[in-house]
Amino acid sequence: xxxxxxxxxxxxxxxxxxxxxxxxxxxxxxxxxxxxxxxxxxxxxxxxxxxxxxxxxxxxxxxxxxxxxxxxxxxxxxxxxxxxxxxxxxxxxxxxxxxxxxxxxxxxxxxxxxxxxxxxxxxxxxxxxxxxxxxxxxxxxxxxxxxxxxxxxxxxxxxxxxxxxxxxxxxxxxxxxxxxxxxxxxxxxxxxxxxxxxxxxxxxxxxxxxxxxxxxxxxxxxxxxxxxxxxxxxxxxxxxxxxxxxxxxxxxxxxxxxxxxxxxxxxxxxxxxxxxxxxxxxxxxxxxxxxxxxxxxxxxxxxxxxxxxx
Numbered sequence: 178x179x180x181x182x183x184x185x186x187x188x189x190x191x192x193x194x195x196x197x198x199x200x201x202x203x204x205x206x207x208x209x210x211x212x213x214x215x216x217x218x219x220x221x222x223x224x225x226x227x228x229x230x231x232x233x234x235x236x237x238x239x240x241x242x243x244x245x246x247x248x249x250x251x252x253x254x255x256x257x258x259x260x261x262x263x264x265x266x267x268x269x270x271x272x273x274x275x276x277x278x279x280x281x282x283x284x285x286x287x288x289x290x291x292x293x294x295x296x297x298x299x300x301x302x303x304x305x306x307x308x309x310x311x312x313x314x315x316x317x318x319x320x321x322x323x324x325x326x327x328x329x330x331x332x333x334x335x336x337x338x339x340x341x342x343x344x345x346x347x348x349x350x351x352x353x354x355x356x357x358x359x360x361x362x363x364x365x366x367x368x369x370x371x372x373x374x375x376x377x378x379x380x381x382x383x384x385x386x387x388x389x390x391x392x393x394x395x396x397x398x399x400x401x402x403x404x405x406x407x408x409x410x411x412x413x414x415x416x417x418x419x420x421x422x423x424x425x426x427x428x429x430x431x432x433x434x435x436x437x438x439x440x441x442x443x444x445x446x447x448x449x450x451x452x453x454x455x456x457x458x459x460x461x462x463x464x465x466x467x468x469x470x471x472x473x474x475x476x477x478x479x480x481x482x483x484x485x486x487x
Contacts, residue, residue: 180210348454
């Protein structure tokens, strides 16, 4: 025996699942008006739609931060377009993920998406929103930063595309906030020289050595063309040049080595010494960094869907 499918029943299913009115009506019709079965059908249909869209690149999105004085969590939630990323439902999901990451401190992203939030897991919330909005979405990454004895501060750049957490061992909150904004602007990859991996330095050294060798060869060719004698730089001078450029490279990619953005005449390291302050750790996320974006010809795509040949 079927239940009459009224507007009130469709609305009840919509309120329960968040699915569109048309999808709710179709699900109720397919299940003879059984609300529980219709909700399950919508969930399964949503999962199928999410799986179908999983291969599509999601490089837009937002960052969300949640926490307290003891620990802060930052997460990146991606979508295919910035239009979806600006929507309230998408941003609400990002906040849910950040709050769950802070509350449970999972070991990795796989554990994070399995966490329960209300009546569903985070992954089920994600799949449901994919089915509703029609775009692939990914809970890409997160980080937890715990307090280290000093201020624990955060910074989200307007638009929520760049986010920073800074944990200080010592120093005041105003300095920590200035450093968070510096990190957002200057994008240091490491805290100090000791934190730079050896293979990163060696890789850069090879590039620099090749560049110095080319400079020497170019100078020799220029001298020959001008009919002038050429005297190669001594090996010890070339070694000093290479070491100097390596040190410059390390300064550029480390927080302590960078000129402070509010006073470029001093490095962050000198600023911290002057303030008797110390940074324990920082995390900086930027939406979509490291994701290769697909270049889409939307006009050609629409023409293809319409069966129009270019």
